Amino acid sequence: MSKFFSLLKLQINTRYGLSNLLYSIKNDKKALWKSIGMGLVILIAIGEMIGLYTYMMIQLYKGGLSINAPQMVLTMAAVVSGVITLVFGIFYILSTIFLAKDAEFLASLPLSQGSIFASKFILVLLGEYPFAFSLMLPPVIIYGIGQNMGIVYYLLALICILFIPLVPLAVSSFFSLLLMNIVSRSRRRDLITVVGSIILIIGMFLGQNYLISRMPDNEQEFLAELVKNSNLVVEYTGRAFPPAIWITKILSGTSNEAAVNMAYLFIISLGAFSLVYLIASFIYQRGATAQLEAEASTGKTRLSYRSTSQMLAIFRNELLIILRTPVYALNSLVMIFVAPLLMMMPMFGGNFANDPDLQFLFGMIEKGASTPLFPLIVAGVITLFVLINPAVSSTFSREGKNIWILKNIPVKPETQVYGKLLAGYSISLIGAVLSAVMAMLSLRIPLAATVMAIILSAAALVPISAVGIYIDLMRPKLVWNNPQEAIKQNFNVVVAMLLGFVALTIFGVIGYFVATFVPYTFTAFIIMLAILLAFSYISIKVLKSVAQDALRRIEA
Amino acid sequence: MLSIQNVSKTYSKGNVKAVDNISLSVKKGEIFGFLGPNGAGKTTTIKMITGILPIDEGKITVCGYDIEKEPIKAKMSMGFVPDTHDIYERLKGIEYLNFIADVYEVPSEVRKERIDKYLEIFDMKKVAGQPIKSYSHGMKQKIMIMGTLLHQPPLWIMDEPLTGLDPKSAHLLKEEMNNHCANGNTVFFSTHVLEVAEKICHRVGIINKGKIIAVGTIDELRQSQDSSLESIFLSLTEEGSGVQ
Numbered sequence: 001m002s003k004f005f006s007l008l009k010l011q012i013n014t015r016y017g018l019s020n021l022l023y024s025i026k027n028d029k030k031a032l033w034k035s036i037g038m039g040l041v042i043l044i045a046i047g048e049m050i051g052l053y054t055y056m057m058i059q060l061y062k063g064g065l066s067i068n069a070p071q072m073v074l075t076m077a078a079v080v081s082g083v084i085t086l087v088f089g090i091f092y093i094l095s096t097i098f099l100a101k102d103a104e105f106l107a108s109l110p111l112s113q114g115s116i117f118a119s120k121f122i123l124v125l126l127g128e129y130p131f132a133f134s135l136m137l138p139p140v141i142i143y144g145i146g147q148n149m150g151i152v153y154y155l156l157a158l159i160c161i162l163f164i165p166l167v168p169l170a171v172s173s174f175f176s177l178l179l180m181n182i183v184s185r186s187r188r189r190d191l192i193t194v195v196g197s198i199i200l201i202i203g204m205f206l207g208q209n210y211l212i213s214r215m216p217d218n219e220q221e222f223l224a225e226l227v228k229n230s231n232l233v234v235e236y237t238g239r240a241f242p243p244a245i246w247i248t249k250i251l252s253g254t255s256n257e258a259a260v261n262m263a264y265l266f267i268i269s270l271g272a273f274s275l276v277y278l279i280a281s282f283i284y285q286r287g288a289t290a291q292l293e294a295e296a297s298t299g300k301t302r303l304s305y306r307s308t309s310q311m312l313a314i315f316r317n318e319l320l321i322i323l324r325t326p327v328y329a330l331n332s333l334v335m336i337f338v339a340p341l342l343m344m345m346p347m348f349g350g351n352f353a354n355d356p357d358l359q360f361l362f363g364m365i366e367k368g369a370s371t372p373l374f375p376l377i378v379a380g381v382i383t384l385f386v387l388i389n390p391a392v393s394s395t396f397s398r399e400g401k402n403i404w405i406l407k408n409i410p411v412k413p414e415t416q417v418y419g420k421l422l423a424g425y426s427i428s429l430i431g432a433v434l435s436a437v438m439a440m441l442s443l444r445i446p447l448a449a450t451v452m453a454i455i456l457s458a459a460a461l462v463p464i465s466a467v468g469i470y471i472d473l474m475r476p477k478l479v480w481n482n483p484q485e486a487i488k489q490n491f492n493v494v495v496a497m498l499l500g501f502v503a504l505t506i507f508g509v510i511g512y513f514v515a516t517f518v519p520y521t522f523t524a525f526i527i528m529l530a531i532l533l534a535f536s537y538i539s540i541k542v543l544k545s546v547a548q549d550a551l552r553r554i555e556a
Numbered sequence: 557m558l559s560i561q562n563v564s565k566t567y568s569k570g571n572v573k574a575v576d577n578i579s580l581s582v583k584k585g586e587i588f589g590f591l592g593p594n595g596a597g598k599t600t601t602i603k604m605i606t607g608i609l610p611i612d613e614g615k616i617t618v619c620g621y622d623i624e625k626e627p628i629k630a631k632m633s634m635g636f637v638p639d640t641h642d643i644y645e646r647l648k649g650i651e652y653l654n655f656i657a658d659v660y661e662v663p664s665e666v667r668k669e670r671i672d673k674y675l676e677i678f679d680m681k682k683v684a685g686q687p688i689k690s691y692s693h694g695m696k697q698k699i700m701i702m703g704t705l706l707h708q709p710p711l712w713i714m715d716e717p718l719t720g721l722d723p724k725s726a727h728l729l730k731e732e733m734n735n736h737c738a739n740g741n742t743v744f745f746s747t748h749v750l751e752v753a754e755k756i757c758h759r760v761g762i763i764n765k766g767k768i769i770a771v772g773t774i775d776e777l778r779q780s781q782d783s784s785l786e787s788i789f790l791s792l793t794e795e796g797s798g799v800q
Contacts, residue, residue: 301685
């Protein structure tokens with residue numbers, strides 16, 4: 001087997017724990033069944049989401065049919081898939097290609113930097129396929145059934161899906177290569193990595209928004225033409241991600257159109273990969289090993305001897321480690337920036353601000369702002385944004401081999417849990433507060449409603465965070481080779497997010513009834529706050545009661 | 557100071573007995589060396605003493621506190637240096653020491669003095685403000701050793717503490733072990749370096765295949781075997797017979 005394929009095999013094996021899985025199948029049936037059960041729960045939960053997505057796609061297909069552009073459903077799905085891969089793929093690229101711990105080991109092997117980069121790129125690509133298939137298969141099937149397509153259509157669709165993540169990943173890799181090269185030349189490497197990555201993600205996000213929001217000069221004329229010409233609809237929808245236009249034409253156009261666009265897709269996708277591979281062959285190693293080099297001393301440092309309580313010591317320790325570990329910081333802090341950014345979109349001006357849907361939303365807000373339900377809805381939305389914060393639900397997993405420290409220190413398990421809870425909760429709360437403030441400024445939400453929403457969100461985040469920490473405390477993923485595995489390949493994070501969503505739905509239903517039966521906004525707010533505080537109290541009590549036994553059972 | 561009574565530990569769902577009904581008592585003011593070949597059960601025993609691993613059977617007390625029933629009081633009475641260098645690498649040395657001082661509730665009045673003292677002794681003052689990530693293995697070992705001494709524990713436990721230390725640091729550590737003992741405290745450590753055990757330990761215990769096969773002073777063990785500690789160790793661990 002060639003060196004490259006051996007390397008790729010090793011990467012896939014370690015990433016997906018294949019050897020460990022085979023060992024479990026043979027030797028530890030109980031652990032195997034546990035994993036299968038867990039996988040099924042996640043599949044069911046994700047299945048529900050895909051069901052909802054499929055329903056939306058059916059509606060979009062019907063909408064497309066009414067304007068004689070049913071293929072719009074394919075364009076839209078490909079755009080969503082491409083944009084998600086571009087913006088979120090940067091996490092995978094950075095953590096897998098640049099921040100992985102095996103960089104030192106791989107650098108010592110007689111392998112070219114291009115091969116190492118390519119093997120890791122393929123690893124990321126494989127990781128993107130579940131998302132690409134989940135997003136593309138429903139519209140492909142909907143369109144295929146709706147238009148009575150044959151086997152060739154499905155085969156072409158398969159090829160298109162396989163190509164979808166290539167261009168966005170190549171673009172993300174290109175920017176990551178540049179960023180990490182800058183990082184390798186700087187003194188404060190961790191800081192530059194975190195700040196640079198966040199700027200990069202925000203930049204891509206804004207870039208995409210620009211592409212989506214731009215309109216031709218003569219807007220009226222364009223809109224009139226749009227209704228008549230189905231290809232223009234596709235081109236307009238796919239303007240944020242051109243491969244979506246080619247994919248639509250491959251799957252819905254004439255044979256000639258399909259062949260030409262397939263050529264575009266092949267040439268541009270493979271060309272983008274080849275280009276980034278070529279660049280990586282020269283500069284990858286320097287970026288990948290930047291994290292291994294100790295940061296240069298900045299001269300004499302003044303030592304601090306400040307003391308604090310045990311709980312605050314755990315809290316501070318937790319926060320420092322999150323902020324200083326690029327993979328943790330990126331995953332935990334990104335929503336603090338992305339959620340408020342989403343809220344800020346109407347402020348960007350131009351076509352976004354004049355969007356008819358947005359004008360409708362402004363009208364709704366103006367009308368509903370004084371109702372008791374309004375602050376509850378705002379609280380629900382800002383809390384929903386921060387549900388993805390993995391800082392809480394991977395807190396014990398992130399300890400990895402250092403778990404012995406927690407087991408050995410003379411600190412009550414509940415104090416440890418509270419310290420860790422406080423750290424993750426603070427991050428979520430900052431995200432919620434920033435989102436609320438941005439929403440107030442951009443969506444013209446009244447100050448009183450914003451303050452009430454922040455207070456309600458702060459209360460709701462306690463039980464939601466408690467659920468997250470409970471999941472991780474019961475079954476921490478302590479065996480990992482790279483820090484990214486503790487946070488990105490951790491079932492606990494997914495389960496906690498889904499359970500957080502369930503908890504938020506329950507709060508939403510309760511809130512709806514409260515707001516329906518209590519006509520006064522402030523009274524409804526107080527009642528809802530009391531209910532959420534009761535949930536918070538119960539969740540903290542539950543954590544306290546399980547902490548000691550759970551921490552004792554964790555084997556270091 | 558340390559009492560281990562009929563303690564057992566089994567791994568892999570009952571298939572591997574790592575520690576098999578061991579009993580041991582370590583007195584106040586002594587340096588106790590815990591010897592044994594690789595995989596004999598030394599680290600498992602130490603992890604149970606320090607509360608890292610739960611005990612399957614038996615009882616362990618530290619300064620009279622049961623590690624299972626009163627873990628916080630028992631842990632407050634000891635300091636532990638593991639055989640690995642698993643430590644919070646993203647913290648600076650001084651931040652790690654402050655964290656340890658906080659969790660062991662070292663009063664503010666004595667904290668600075670103690671941290672400075674150990675930084676000087678172990679020659680780490682210059683690097684204390686740098687991230688642990690940038691330390692060598694020996695430096696990581698030293699920062700962990702310092703952390704365990706900040707609250708001046710009555711029982712100081714170390715798992716293979718000399719591995720990875722340069723000769724000067726090893727000498728300093730041995731000196732600290734003697735000083736700690738001279739102040740009325742106890743040192744319990746595991747080692748492969750029989751020469752060190754022979755020189756500084758008041759008593760040693762030898763564990764093999766999960767069982768304690770010999771406990772006593774070096775002289776007591778010599779009387780029963782009439783040879784060097786190395787020969788005694790080799791003959792005992794190969795035969796599996798016991799001298800109690």
